[in-house]
Amino acid sequence: MGLPSISANTTQEQGFVEAKPAGSASLRPARAPANSGKAKSKSGQPKDKKVATSTRQFIKAYLKSPLQVGSLIPSSRFLGRTMAELVDLKSARTVIEYGPGTGTITAELLPRLGEHTKFFVVELSPQMASSFSKVYPDVKLYQRSIAEIGEICAAESLPAAGGVDVIISGIPWAVVPLDVQHELLTETAKVLRPGGMMLTYGYHSGLLLKSGREFAKALPKYFSSVKRTKPIWLNMPPAFVYVCTR
Numbered sequence: 001m002g003l004p005s006i007s008a009n010t011t012q013e014q015g016f017v018e019a020k021p022a023g024s025a026s027l028r029p030a031r032a033p034a035n036s037g038k039a040k041s042k043s044g045q046p047k048d049k050k051v052a053t054s055t056r057q058f059i060k061a062y063l064k065s066p067l068q069v070g071s072l073i074p075s076s077r078f079l080g081r082t083m084a085e086l087v088d089l090k091s092a093r094t095v096i097e098y099g100p101g102t103g104t105i106t107a108e109l110l111p112r113l114g115e116h117t118k119f120f121v122v123e124l125s126p127q128m129a130s131s132f133s134k135v136y137p138d139v140k141l142y143q144r145s146i147a148e149i150g151e152i153c154a155a156e157s158l159p160a161a162g163g164v165d166v167i168i169s170g171i172p173w174a175v176v177p178l179d180v181q182h183e184l185l186t187e188t189a190k191v192l193r194p195g196g197m198m199l200t201y202g203y204h205s206g207l208l209l210k211s212g213r214e215f216a217k218a219l220p221k222y223f224s225s226v227k228r229t230k231p232i233w234l235n236m237p238p239a240f241v242y243v244c245t246r
């Protein structure tokens with residue numbers, strides 16, 4: 001059976017990877033999420049107000065569960081765009097987003113998916129899930145932990161092992177305890193097909209934490225190739241992306 005080949009849209013340079021442009025439009029959010037810079041008001045409400053609402057929801061969720069959310073503000077659209085353009089989403093059959101929060105990265109993924117790409121998100125926080133679904137009513141959301149990704153894939157009629165092409169992750173790995181990191185990476189590696197990819201971002205400040213460094217060290221145990229982008233300065237705080245191929 002001819003599986004599509006998922007390739008990283010990357011160039012090699014001194015061990016780092018860089019984003020290249022890709023893709024055109026298909027699905028759109030009902031309204032743009034916080035930080036996306038693409039807000040379109042259908043109700044006539046000023047876009048800044050909607051952005052502020054989404055950001056407020058994000059901050060509230062952080063204050064409730066700081067270690068689960070891991071960041072006080074959503075990612076920037078620049079980080080979202082970098083992630084979305086680092087992989088060929090158009091030819092992917094199945095793309096999953098982990099921890100979409102209020103959907104800043106989702107906004108950059110949706111227009112780049114193929115016409116027949118299956119896409120869904122997994123978000124643990126009920127507040128985030130509710131905010132997300134207001135912005136993206138047409139995107140399927142599982143309000144569960146990614147620890148259950150195997151069961152979620154089964155519910156999506158995907159093979160128990162190796163049915164997923166691409167995972168775009170917003171999980172704050174640097175604040176996830178090591179045993180949980182390993183559990184989540186094990187389950188993730190099981191559902192990704194050989195050659196499938198996980199993209200996940202980290203902050204340079206996160207590398208000061210033991211769990212951030214341990215995460216970086218653990219990745220090669222689960223993936224045959226792990227690359228890291230140059231810093232994305234237009235994110236607060238500056239971030240980089242791990243491009244991991246199974």
Ligand SMILES: C[S@@+](CC[C@H](N)C(=O)[O-])C[C@H]1O[C@@H](n2cnc3c(N)ncnc32)[C@H](O)[C@@H]1O
Binds near residue numbers: 169
């Ligand atoms: C740093 S926020 C990122 C939100 C969004 N992707 C962004 O970049 O703005 C991390 C998100 O991961 C979610 N999360 C954390 N652990 C999770 C888990 N085990 N399963 C699913 N979602 C999780 C949090 O609730 C939160 O929405």
